[in-house]
Amino acid sequence: xxxxVIPGDGIGQEVVAAAxxxxxxxxxxxxxxxxxxxxxxxxxxxxxxxVGLPEGAVAQLRxxxxxxxLGALGDPRIPDMAHGRDILLGLRRGLDLCVNHRPLPxxxxxxxxxxxxxxxxxxxxxxxxxxxxxxxxxxxxxxxxRDTVQRFLRYSLGRIRDAGQRRVTLVHKAxxxxxxxxxWRELYAAELAAFPELxxxxxxxxxxxxxxxxxxxxxxxxxxxNLFGDIISDIGAALLGGLGLAASASICPQAxxxxxxxxxxxxxxxxxxxxxxxxxxxxxxxxxxxxxxHRAPADALRAALAAARxxxxxxxxxxxxTTSGFMTRVLAALxxx
Amino acid sequence: xxxxVIPGDGIGQEVVAAAxxxxxxxxxxxxxxxxxxxxxxxxxxxxxxxVGLPEGAVAQLRxxxxxxxLGALGDPRIPDMAHGRDILLGLRRGLDLCVNHRPLPxxxxxxxxxxxxxxxxxxxxxxxxxxxxxxxxxxxxxxxxRDTVQRFLRYSLGRIRDAGQRRVTLVHKAxxxxxxxxxWRELYAAELAAFPELxxxxxxxxxxxxxxxxxxxxxxxxxxxNLFGDIISDIGAALLGGLGLAASASICPQAxxxxxxxxxxxxxxxxxxxxxxxxxxxxxxxxxxxxxxHRAPADALRAALAAARxxxxxxxxxxxxTTSGFMTRVLAALxxx
Ligand SMILES: CC(C)[C@H](C(=O)O)[C@@H](O)C(=O)O
Ligand SMILES: CC(C)[C@H](C(=O)O)[C@@H](O)C(=O)O
Numbered sequence: 001x002x003x004x005v006i007p008g009d010g011i012g013q014e015v016v017a018a019a020x021x022x023x024x025x026x027x028x029x030x031x032x033x034x035x036x037x038x039x040x041x042x043x044x045x046x047x048x049x050x051v052g053l054p055e056g057a058v059a060q061l062r063x064x065x066x067x068x069x070l071g072a073l074g075d076p077r078i079p080d081m082a083h084g085r086d087i088l089l090g091l092r093r094g095l096d097l098c099v100n101h102r103p104l105p106x107x108x109x110x111x112x113x114x115x116x117x118x119x120x121x122x123x124x125x126x127x128x129x130x131x132x133x134x135x136x137x138x139x140x141x142x143x144x145x146r147d148t149v150q151r152f153l154r155y156s157l158g159r160i161r162d163a164g165q166r167r168v169t170l171v172h173k174a175x176x177x178x179x180x181x182x183x184w185r186e187l188y189a190a191e192l193a194a195f196p197e198l199x200x201x202x203x204x205x206x207x208x209x210x211x212x213x214x215x216x217x218x219x220x221x222x223x224x225x226n227l228f229g230d231i232i233s234d235i236g237a238a239l240l241g242g243l244g245l246a247a248s249a250s251i252c253p254q255a256x257x258x259x260x261x262x263x264x265x266x267x268x269x270x271x272x273x274x275x276x277x278x279x280x281x282x283x284x285x286x287x288x289x290x291x292x293x294h295r296a297p298a299d300a301l302r303a304a305l306a307a308a309r310x311x312x313x314x315x316x317x318x319x320x321x322t323t324s325g326f327m328t329r330v331l332a333a334l335x336x337x
Numbered sequence: 338x339x340x341x342v343i344p345g346d347g348i349g350q351e352v353v354a355a356a357x358x359x360x361x362x363x364x365x366x367x368x369x370x371x372x373x374x375x376x377x378x379x380x381x382x383x384x385x386x387x388v389g390l391p392e393g394a395v396a397q398l399r400x401x402x403x404x405x406x407l408g409a410l411g412d413p414r415i416p417d418m419a420h421g422r423d424i425l426l427g428l429r430r431g432l433d434l435c436v437n438h439r440p441l442p443x444x445x446x447x448x449x450x451x452x453x454x455x456x457x458x459x460x461x462x463x464x465x466x467x468x469x470x471x472x473x474x475x476x477x478x479x480x481x482x483r484d485t486v487q488r489f490l491r492y493s494l495g496r497i498r499d500a501g502q503r504r505v506t507l508v509h510k511a512x513x514x515x516x517x518x519x520x521w522r523e524l525y526a527a528e529l530a531a532f533p534e535l536x537x538x539x540x541x542x543x544x545x546x547x548x549x550x551x552x553x554x555x556x557x558x559x560x561x562x563n564l565f566g567d568i569i570s571d572i573g574a575a576l577l578g579g580l581g582l583a584a585s586a587s588i589c590p591q592a593x594x595x596x597x598x599x600x601x602x603x604x605x606x607x608x609x610x611x612x613x614x615x616x617x618x619x620x621x622x623x624x625x626x627x628x629x630x631h632r633a634p635a636d637a638l639r640a641a642l643a644a645a646r647x648x649x650x651x652x653x654x655x656x657x658x659t660t661s662g663f664m665t666r667v668l669a670a671l672x673x674x
Contacts, residue, residue: 080511080512080515089513121510121513126514126515134483135483135520136484137483138520139479139480139481140515140518141476141477143475144474144475146467146472173564174418175417175418176567177459177477178417178463178477179463179464179465179476180463180475180476180477181477182475183465205568206567206568206570207571209546209572209575210571210572210574210575213550213572213575214575227510230513230542231542231543231546231568234544234547237547238548238550239550243547265544
């Protein structure tokens with residue numbers, strides 16, 4: 001396994017540095033060969049050189065790596081997050097990672113959330129009318145192609161079935177946003193036909209969020225366009241007890257190379273204080289091992305996380321651990337399995 | 338006061354019929370002159386005649402009425418809600434109701450939510466490429482004009498200040514949806530300058546929803562583009578204890594005529610069973626009286642609602658009242674004030 005690591009900004013650097021020893025240890029225990037190469041893409045480099053995602057980066061990742069681990073991007077010195085957009089959206093689009101999987105292991109059951117990850121309002125299509133610094137009209141287009149929605153749905157429904165779930169919900173807003181809404185509903189109905197095991201329904205995004213907050217147990221598999229998935233995953237993280245516990249995998253159904261990142265951001269308010277939560281980053285390593293076909297070490301990491309969490313946690317989840325204190329628990333639990 | 342009433346579909350008809358006697362009674366008590374005219378716009382008429390919002394409706398409302406009360410729109414026979422879009426979005430755009438005010442009286446304090454109501458992804462701009470029944474690309478455009486964002490913000494910030502709130506938060510997604518996001522941030526900063534009493538900040542919509550679920554007391558005034566406001570108001574209703582308790586006012590900053598509607602939908606699952614919650618519709622009447630300058634009767638309605646709610650409620654909020662049973666409490670409380 002050749003893993004490209006982009007620590008990024010703020011606590012991204014801290015959680016990645018803290019979590020990687022868990023990868024080394026689990027590789028040693030299970031006799032896996034894992035090599036890691038670090039890339040300094042992020043705010044500092046952007047401010048120094050104006051470069052976010054360097055030229056040739058996508059081709060290099062495709063040619064030389066099996067997976068990408070990303071910490072977090074975001075820096076108060078770049079308030080519009082131009083560098084984050086360049087790097088993160090550049091990787092998602094460049095590597096055609098149209099599926100974003102964010103499992104939400106809630107007390108009421110796990111929701112398997114699948115978010116489309118490259119199009120919709122994130123397609124990067126839009127502009128302004130009028131003077132650039134004083135536009136009279138601003139437009140961002142929500143664009144979906146048949147091909148991508150289809151590939152996304154086919155893959156996601158398959159994963160939801162394979163996870164043993166029966167119910168699946170499409171989230172949309174076809175009553176107000178009709179063109180993309182209709183495309184999603186049409187393809188959802190067509191793709192569902194190939195999954196007789198699944199009981200499919202669909203809900204308006206506003207009603208969905210209402211029910212998610214009141215009764216999350218109502219949902220199992222969830223498929224959503226890009227922006228709705230972004231919002232839903234943060235609500236899910238809130239229900240989970242904190243952003244620090246949520247991990248995500250960005251996947252191309254047609255390729256092996258995938259990208260793994262915690263759902264939390266760079267948290268400039270706590271960066272450097274040594275209390276960032278490395279839980280989600282370790283969970284990313286488990287999702288990565290799963291994806292590369294190494295189920296046993298992935299399960300070992302999850303079990304170690306659960307054991308560590310039962311004993312303690314960082315302040316964001318109500319504990320008193322430091323980042324390294326929590327990792328000491330994880331590594332000890334791994335060793336004692 | 339000349340009030341146009343559109344009961345609409347499903348429980349819309351039931352809650353409007355149940356709530357109007359409270360308007361009659363409060364008008365009698367406070368010696369107000371309120372005349373009501375009903376309009377049968379909704380699913381039945383759409384299915385019978387193909388007409389949603391009849392020609393000339395907007396001009397008639399402008400010429401002859403001071404306020405519009407709308408029950409709810411939505412019918413299982415029209416799954417894409419084409420009639421609802423025609424009527425509701427037609428009224429919002431036709432009457433230039435660019436401000437939607439949804440107060441959320443939470444246990445942690447009231448959030449004054451202001452949602453832009455006519456543009457963004459609701460602008461009705463978009464289309465498809467390819468065969469109409471099998472498009473290869475679908476597009477919905479998020480369009481914002483400087484003029485409307487400015488009018489919306491100026492009016493909303495004024496209302497937030499007048500409500501005695503100090504903190505205000507703009508919700509946006511400028512890190513992924515840059516053109517409209519930047520326009521909103523630019524105008525927000527400019528308009529805030531005229532409100533030294535307000536302490537303004539801004540948050541990404543995903544982070545905002547995360548914090549709203551975990552710690553709603555963090556927010557006071559909130560201003561949001563159309564779709565984000567739609568989602569936030571349903572999350573707010575969930576935190577409030579039910580959609581049945583949330584009311585909204587759609588306002589044009591430049592005109593007196595405004596539209597009032599409960600946030601809940603037509604609820605076909607409980608329509609006809611006599612247990613729809615009329616609370617939000619009575620609250621709409623209070624917002625309407627406020628808007629037309631009749632503060633005392635509005636306060637009387639709110640006090641009666643609170644008294645009735647302390648004694649009972651419909652099943653959606655955990656009570657055992659029927660629609661008419663709850664209204665009996667409201668009318669009795671009004672009489673005994
Ligand atoms: C019915 C629908 C188009 C509408 C909206 O999205 O505005 C509703 O959800 C609302 O909030 O009034
Ligand atoms: C940083 C931002 C552009 C990003 C997104 O909206 O996709 C983030 O919120 C996420 O969920 O990964």
